[in-house]
Amino acid sequence: AVEAPLLSVRGLGSHYGRIAALRGVDLVVGRRQLVALVGANGAGKTTLLRTISGVQRATSGSIVFDGNDITTLRPDRRVRLGLCHVPEGRRVFGPLSVADNLVLGAYGRRDHDVVADDIERMYRMFPILRQRARLPAGTLSGGQQQMLAIARALMGRPRLLLLDEPSMGLAPRLVEEVFAAIVALRAQAMTILLVEQNAHAALAIADRGYVIETGEIVLSGNGKELLYNERVREAYLGL
Ligand code: ATP
Secondary structure (H helix, E strand, O other), rough: OOOOOOOOEEEEEEOOOOOEEEEEEEEEEEOOOEEEOOOOOOOOOHHHHHHOOOOOOOOOEEEEEEEEEEOOHHHHHHHOOEEEEEEOOOOOOOOOOHHHHHHHHHHOOOOOHHHHHHHHHHHHHOOHHHHHHOEHHOOOOOOHHHHHHHHHOOOOOOOOOOOOOOOOOOOOHHHHHHHHHHHHHHOOOEEEEEOOOOHHHOOOOOOEEEEEEOOOEEEEEEEEHHHHHHHHHHOOOOO
């Protein structure tokens, strides 16, 4: 049998007051896929993630996660189903240590005995976090904080990771590190919806990509297809 996608968004609309920020968005994320959503500033990328995670209300359409219609579900219920949103701007708890940030990511889990194993897993995935484990998170570099934000999210054992602009504001070498971490996650069978202004890097690693313009999906295809698409190259890659 064909496996149903993990996330299926159909005809999704969302408004700020009377202004439509999303219009009829259709988007599918298959299990164990890395899907990139690219588009210009203000196109609606953040709004789409916020609507999927439930902090922004859908005004039309539906969101189905693992067979459950979650369109009107409270955000905390969506988290419990396994949906985890890492917002823009790597919000870690600055005064708390790196280790304590990771512990907080496991908040709400009952399997306390395996939390320590998961922290160990995070340190193996992001060795720099082990080196900095006792330091306040606020003393980390931007790239390290981004890795901590992702690791903290993983501590909740999500089934779908929504990543909003993880490369924003990072120096090129750190962007590479963060993208390498995302590729590694995908290789471990994590399902990821990645929002990026860095269209080239995102499409290069994605199984599928979507291009959003003024609240509407205008193109979709596999990552490489979009990377070589004339319209994408002109509009987003400056080629
Ligand atoms: P960016 O990369 O700058 O975050 P984006 O593609 O994520 O851009 P959104 O932040 O989703 O775009 O914004 C989509 C549209 O909704 C934009 O026109 C924006 O001005 C508008 N918008 C976003 N947040 C609000 C808000 N809180 N109130 C009113 N309009 C908003």
